[in-house]
Amino acid sequence: MTNSILRYEQPGSSVVYRFIDLMILCGVFLASMHLYGVPLDKDYLILLSVSLAIYSYLAESVQLYRSWRAGRFSHMLMHVATIHTVSFLLIVAGLFLLKEAESFSRLALVSWYLGGLMVLVLWRVSARAIKTWRRKRGLSLQQVAIIGLTPSGLALHNEIEQHFELGFNCIGFFDDRPPERVDDLPTESLLGSVEDAVEMARAGKLVKIYICLPMMAEKRIADIISRLGDTTSDVLIVPDFLFKNLMHARIGNVGSIDTISVFESPMFGFQSFYKRSFDILFSGTVLLLISPLLLMIAAAIKLTSKGPVLFRQDRYGLDGKRIGVYKFRSMKVMENGGAVTQAKRNDSRVTAVGAFLRRTSLDELPQFFNVLLGEMSVVGPRPHAVAHNEEYRKQVAYYMLRHKVRPGITGWAQINGWRGETDTLEKMEMRVKYDLDYIRNWSLFFDVRIVFKTVFKGFVDKNAY
Known part of the structure; x- marks a missing residue:
């Protein structure tokens, strides 16, 4: 990934x-x-x-x-x-x-x-x-340099050294700070000042120059870019830790003003088309294949306990809008108010058939209808009850960013073991961490990978009860 x-x-x-x-x-x-x-x-x-x-x-x-x-x-x-x-x-x-x-x-x-x-x-x-x-043999090899002997610059240098197939030859670092001011970083590759790098670029000796300075050094970066404007070198800015924590950064504009997105869904343009078409094809095929199983489960629920077969619970969907998520009823009660108690081990509210359905995640199958309706996706952050959203959005940083994409039947957090009851704040923080990681790195291949892993390890889990 x-x-x-x-x-x-x-x-x-x-x-x-x-x-x-x-x-x-x-x-x-x-x-x-x-x-x-x-x-x-x-x-x-x-x-x-x-x-x-x-x-x-x-x-x-x-x-x-x-x-x-x-x-x-x-x-x-x-x-x-x-x-x-x-x-x-x-x-x-x-x-x-x-x-x-x-x-x-x-x-x-x-x-x-x-x-x-x-x-x-x-x-x-x-x-x-x-x-x-x-x-x-030096053919098609691009000479590159790094401005800023910083942790991000060192990480870039290591990547270039480890992957020769990239076709880059990093000659070293340039930094205006003297060696004694570079904290705990190797200075043997420090070749000179920023002006030395500019002069090499003007002489046509550098194809690419990477600026690896903290984004807070805005004036310094702007000055370096201005000086490099007198060269033909490609100039690239390597994001520091702050920039890498953005949701899904991309360059845009409003009129003639350039913008960089901070919190934005990765589903735009054709990416949205890929995601939605995959959801429709996959969920439609699955519903056709499992229709006999759905009828069997519905009959088992109806014959063993009183109440409806399906349970519709309010959840937050795309952009935090409320949706009704369908599940097979697995409990004797159907909580959907301001306070929803998560299922615990040996929960007395769970029916005999419901215990099996929850343990094997079969109670989630009706959510493929939510996918067809466009309210959910096959893969995405699992939707939580509205009451849980309102509770955790105040305690977990960036919690609501989970809703920048449609919620999913399965997800990156679930196949990594973060499903079931979140009885501690740490468990919810880890779930959110994996959810945001999924959003940042989304691709159709990533979705397919998660689906395959769900088939082999995601249905049955010790934390599901």
Whole structure:
């Protein structure tokens, strides 16, 4: 998971990378058809077209084609493998649901999946090997420098040193402070003053200059930027700890005035489209598959205790607006007022069937209807009762920022063990910490990852009762 809060650059070569991926998938598909003697009719062409559309959709949602100088190469390979696998599984699931699986060659499709996965990874590994070979010989290697021997500057330097594939050669630090004033930081890489860095930039010796100074040093940063304006070097500001704690920073503007968002949802533009379309497709498919299970649970509740099958409780949704969240009734009472008591171990209010439903999280299944209605998402911070929101928003810093996205059926906090009763303030603080971490780092791939982890470890939990 990346900790970046600003958008990655999309290099011109990203168009070529997209083209190569699609050609690989088409080429391996045709080769698989030929290998097993399968005629290429319109059904196979439709299947290929749908698969390419799904692959492209997922690839764009996780910024697969960002610059190779951004992020880790291992993460790129993991993204490629996951995207191709999810695309294939969705195609197989679709054929199964439409009862068309028997019309297609299983051997050819499996061969296409395995061959495509191998070639998609192989071409990237080969391209990286070529890039590394060139960079070790000083070709396509960018000379960079860091202004500010600070903790954030040192962290940046370490990242550059550890990841040679980024293609950066960091020559060292520049700082106006004398070595004796640099507290507990190594000074052997201190090459000179800021003016020395400016002179090197003017001489064309530096491609990029990173300014790693505290954001509170506004005048100093503005002066350095002004002096570097007389150079052709790329100038970048590395956020300090204050800036990195922002919700989802991005550059915007109001008229001619530039702005940086402080607390803002990551769901804007196409990101919102990706998130919502995933929610609709996933929840719709799940509801079709589990409809018999829903009827069985409803019958069990009705036959074993008095009261309605479903319970609708007020929660805070997107932007703190009230929504009604559906659950299978698991208690003898239905609290929805100003004071809601969380379920405890061996709670007498819980019915016999309800205890099983709560322990396995099956009581949450009706919330897929909330997802279809647009009130919730498949993945997001779990919604709390209104009474709990009003209590904890006064005690936990940034608590209400959980509501900058739609609440989810499952979430990053839940699969990391922070679910169930929050009988201490620390437990709620940890839940909020993970919720905000999810919002800062959201991507469609992150959602898919959480869903997979929920399937294998998120339903049953010792803290759910």
